[in-house]
Amino acid sequence: MDNKIVVVDDEEDNIELVRAVLSSKGFEIITFTNGKSTIGYLEGCDELPKLLILDMRMPEMSGIDVCRELRKNRKFDSLKIVFFTASSDLDSNLLKSYGVIGFIYKPFDINQLVEQVRKYVKMTVA
Amino acid sequence: MVLIKSEKKEKVKRPKRNPEKNIGKNSKNNPETNDEKMIILTRYLEESAERLKELDRQKDAFLDIAAHELKTPITSIQGFAQLLQDEAVLRDIEKSKHYVSLIDHNTNRLYYLILNMIDAFKIINNELKHNIECVNLYDVFKSAKEKFEEQIISKGITPEFYIEDNVPTITSDSEKISRILRNLISNSINYTESGTISLRIFRNGNNDGYIQFEVKDTGRGIPKEHQEFLFSTFHQVDASLNRKSGGAGLGLFISKGLVENIGGKIWYESSVGEGSTFRFNIPLVYDAKTIQEMKDKEDAHQETNNNHKKANEADDEYKNEEYQINGGNEDGQ
Numbered sequence: 001m002d003n004k005i006v007v008v009d010d011e012e013d014n015i016e017l018v019r020a021v022l023s024s025k026g027f028e029i030i031t032f033t034n035g036k037s038t039i040g041y042l043e044g045c046d047e048l049p050k051l052l053i054l055d056m057r058m059p060e061m062s063g064i065d066v067c068r069e070l071r072k073n074r075k076f077d078s079l080k081i082v083f084f085t086a087s088s089d090l091d092s093n094l095l096k097s098y099g100v101i102g103f104i105y106k107p108f109d110i111n112q113l114v115e116q117v118r119k120y121v122k123m124t125v126a
Numbered sequence: 127m128v129l130i131k132s133e134k135k136e137k138v139k140r141p142k143r144n145p146e147k148n149i150g151k152n153s154k155n156n157p158e159t160n161d162e163k164m165i166i167l168t169r170y171l172e173e174s175a176e177r178l179k180e181l182d183r184q185k186d187a188f189l190d191i192a193a194h195e196l197k198t199p200i201t202s203i204q205g206f207a208q209l210l211q212d213e214a215v216l217r218d219i220e221k222s223k224h225y226v227s228l229i230d231h232n233t234n235r236l237y238y239l240i241l242n243m244i245d246a247f248k249i250i251n252n253e254l255k256h257n258i259e260c261v262n263l264y265d266v267f268k269s270a271k272e273k274f275e276e277q278i279i280s281k282g283i284t285p286e287f288y289i290e291d292n293v294p295t296i297t298s299d300s301e302k303i304s305r306i307l308r309n310l311i312s313n314s315i316n317y318t319e320s321g322t323i324s325l326r327i328f329r330n331g332n333n334d335g336y337i338q339f340e341v342k343d344t345g346r347g348i349p350k351e352h353q354e355f356l357f358s359t360f361h362q363v364d365a366s367l368n369r370k371s372g373g374a375g376l377g378l379f380i381s382k383g384l385v386e387n388i389g390g391k392i393w394y395e396s397s398v399g400e401g402s403t404f405r406f407n408i409p410l411v412y413d414a415k416t417i418q419e420m421k422d423k424e425d426a427h428q429e430t431n432n433n434h435k436k437a438n439e440a441d442d443e444y445k446n447e448e449y450q451i452n453g454g455n456e457d458g459q
Contacts, residue, residue: 011198013228017205020225024214057194086197087190107201110208 004028004047005117008038008066009055009084014106018053021110022117035061039069048079050121053104056085067098082120101125195239199232238308245305246376249383256387258412261300263293263337267327270307277315278323286324293329296337296410302384303339303408306392309377310341310404318345321401336390336407347398356394357382381406388412 005027009015012033019029030049032038035058042048056063063083070076083095086106095103101123104116206225209215216222248254267289278285307325314323321344330338348356357378381404385392390408 011202013202013232014198014205016228017202017209020209021205086194086201088193106197107204110205 003121004030004049005051005053005121006030006032006038006042006049007053008032008035008058008063010034010058011055018113021113025114027117034058035063035066035069038066042070042076042079043073048076050080051117052079052081053084054081056083056087064098067100071099078125080120080123080125192243196236199236199239202232203229203236242376242380245380245383249380254383254387256299256302258297258299261296261298261303263296263327264289266300266303266307269304270311270325273308274311274315281315281318283315283318283320284322286322288324288326290328293327293337294410296408297412298408299388299412302388306381306384306406307339307341309381313377314341314343314345314402317402318343320344330407335410337410338405338407340403340405342401342403344401347400347402348396349398353396
């Protein structure tokens with residue numbers, strides 16, 4: 001599917017919100033509530049999603065753990081990842097080293113979320 | 127973000143007081159020198175600075191977590207409220223109702239988060255008040271059941287709610303009891319993927335004047351290394367960005383504070399992979415005098431332990447004292 005986006009967050013209400021906002025704009029939204037099943041899904045996936053929106057703070061595997069794991073596999077070299085976070089003082093240098101192309105901060109304005117996601121989907125990775 | 131993992135780290139060594147008092151004591155036969163004085167004063171200042179830095183770090187960590195946790199329900203409230211401004215959404219009555227219920231749920235969650243934060247500070251500062259009245263435990267039981275039964279079922283877990291027949295009306299603080307149950311059951315829901323979560327309310331068989339509450343789950347259990355610090359503030363916090371549970375990690379710290387505030391005790395059993403059981407008891411009749419006596423006894427016991435520990439650690443001249451951020455023995459009182 002051309003507009004597939006994977007959203008990972010342990011907060012189910014937040015996932016439902018992102019799904020409601022983005023699916024009405026023509027995106028196909030696939031969601032997971034933990035890192036392990038996300039990695040399992042992506043490994044078995046023939047066509048990578050256009051974007052992976054990854055919550056940073058989750059039980060067991062954090063967003064950073066998931067990123068670290070994915071970056072071990074060349075298959076995911078071209079996978080675009082953005083962090084979904086409520087923190088405001090992130091070390092952007094550290095995050096760049098995981099190949100994260102941006103952040104979506106919580107709480108968000110739903111129109112801005114759509115704009116941001118469109119921008120990230122179009123972005124080409126160097 | 128620097129985070130705190132253990133209660134031990136929350137105890138900050140207090141610099142030895144009256145540094146000048148001890149100057150020269152180790153060297154009775156030697157005259158005091160300015161150098162000696164300077165060394166002791168410098169050490170004193172360094173320790174003071176260290177202590178302040180540690181307190182500052184704890185405060186920052188707490189504020190960071192608090193801000194983060196508050197933003198989670200706010201995200202849902204703001205987002206669904208914005209969605210409801212869309213006429214296409216409003217035309218779908220069922221969808222609209224669902225979004226309103228999510229806003230309601232998250233507002234409630236935000237309210238309890240704030241309440242927990244306020245109470246945490248009150249407990250730390252020993253300012254927690256209570257509202258003692260006649261409490262019908264069947265009402266407390268019923269409202270806990272109504273609040274959580276559906277939530278447990280929706281996670282695919284079997285709920286079990288039990289209250290013994292003929293439980294007497296007690297004099298206590300019903301709001302506090304409900305809050306403790308709320309904290310414990312929410313924890314169980316957070317940490318349990320399958321099996322059962324049960325709440326049981328019953329009198330101890332030996333009629334000891336207490337009523338017992340038990341919240342039991344078949345969840346992931348508490349690893350040994352976490353057990354020691356389970357009831358301390360900021361416990362869930364650790365050095366990674368891993369989120370150990372919902373909330374600001376204050377639930378058990380507050381539960382303990384609330385239970386003790388109404389004269390009870392809280393304890394637990396847990397094994398990894400099998401689940402956890404939290405129990406607390408509270409007196410059937412709240413009696414401020416008895417509770418104060420119990421507290422004094424406990425403080426005295428604590429003091430004895432501390433002194434014992436101190437004696438072991440003491441060097442020739444000083445006794446190491448520990449300043450506990452969780453209240454208590456500040457200034458050695």
